[in-house]
Amino acid sequence: MKYIDSAIVKLTDVSKRYTVENLALHRVSLEVQKGEFIFLTGPSGSGKSTLLKLLFCAERPTEGTIRVDGMDISTLTPSQIPMLRRRVGVIFQDFKLLGRHTVFDNVALSLEVLGLKTSQVEKRVREIVANVGLIGKLEQKAIELSGGEQQRVAIARAVVNRPPIILADEPTGNLDRDRTNEVMELMEELNARGTTIIFATHDEKLFENTHRRVVRLENGRLVK
Ligand SMILES: Nc1ncnc2c1ncn2[C@@H]1O[C@H](COP(=O)(O)OP(=O)(O)OP(=O)(O)O)[C@@H](O)[C@H]1O
Ligand SMILES: [Mg+2]
Structure with missing residues (x-):
């Protein structure tokens, strides 16, 4: 068996x-x-x-x-x-975001390396950033966010490609x-x-x- x-x-x-x-x-x-x-x-x-x-x-x-x-x-x-x-998506205590990059870019990066089309990347990023309640901050630099907001961006980044x-x-x-x-x-x-x-x-x-x-x-x- x-x-x-x-x-x-x-x-x-x-x-x-x-x-x-x-x-x-x-x-x-x-x-x-x-x-x-x-x-x-x-x-x-x-x-x-x-x-x-x-x-x-x-x-x-x-x-x-x-x-x-x-x-x-x-x-x-x-x-x-x-x-x-x-x-495997990973989330750290110290977030490990690219501080000078926008929320969008931080989250999009892990999809871009997978070779997704720009339109798909955009759709997925918007969806997941909305999920963590930060759609209004999409174009803000990560470094300009509060700690809690940064961690939510880090979570969005970890889950955007839907890892199991x-x-x-x-x-x-x-x-x-x-x-x-x-x-x-x-x-x-x-x-x-x-x-x-x-x-x-x-x-x-x-x-x-x-x-x-x-x-x-x-x-x-x-x-x-
Ligand atoms: N890169 C490294 N080189 C040498 N020793 C290390 C390294 N990373 C961790 N250690 C040692 O391995 C042990 C376990 O460390 P680890 O970071 O896994 O603990 P932890 O449970 O995550 O602790 P904390 O709650 O402080 O984060 C510790 O004794 C630590 O000093
Ligand atoms: Mg530890």
């Missing part, structure tokens, strides 16, 4: 060693199912960002295997990485409570449309009342 793997992300015995002394992840095994929304938590330095970085090949594992959306990414060659990045997986690394870390709630609502909406979300945060308030799975790292190990 054929075994059908329903996990969209699967780490098996993954370790990451940055230096001889520092073992950032130690034999981590984790499965995330299609459509799941999980919180990844743990104290500072426990390996949350490292785990996410492995999932979009910003770092490579020292040991173990990683499957993402059907691809064995532990052995991806550099030329195959763009293919993975089209399937979103990785969020402390996306609310620089935001106040109201802006945090807005970001959480956007994440819930994305998940409701079927996007798998892995959300790293040490802010326990974000998941204290959740029915979602919470996965915890301590010193690079998954703890139950």
Whole structure:
């Protein structure tokens, strides 16, 4: 009988060693199912960002295997990485926008590299920017926006090409409570449309009342 793997992300015995002394992840095994929304938590330095970085090949594992959306990414060659990045949208704590570029340009860039027609790019960008409530700021430079607005642009950029997986690394870390709630609502909406979300945060308030799975790292190990 054929075994059908329903996990969209699967780490098996993954370790990451940055230096001889520092073992950032130690034999981590984790499965995330299609459509799941999980919180990844743990104290500072426990390996949350490292785990996410492995999932979009910003770092490579020292040991173990990683499957993402059907691809064995532990052995991806550099030329195959763009293919993975089209399937995985990433949102960072510090937004990582092109400050001097407009909201439109920041969001359009990830579609332009896919070779979409200008008219399609325009339509998709407008639609997604409207979704995050910033259509009135389309031509404003990213640097002229508030933190909460910048994070919404970063979310729009991450989701504009409709990736099946979103990785969020402390996306609310620089935001106040109201802006945090807005970001959480956007994440819930994305998940409701079927996007798998892995959300790293040490802010326990974000998941204290959740029915979602919470996965915890301590010193690079998954703890139950
Ligand atoms: N590029 C790197 N080179 C060497 N060591 C690193 C590197 N990146 C992370 N580390 C180390 O790996 C460990 C895990 O770091 P990581 O950034 O994954 O933790 P984190 O859980 O995301 O922490 P935080 O909550 O502060 O963001 C830490 O001990 C850190 O110092
Ligand atoms: Mg981190």
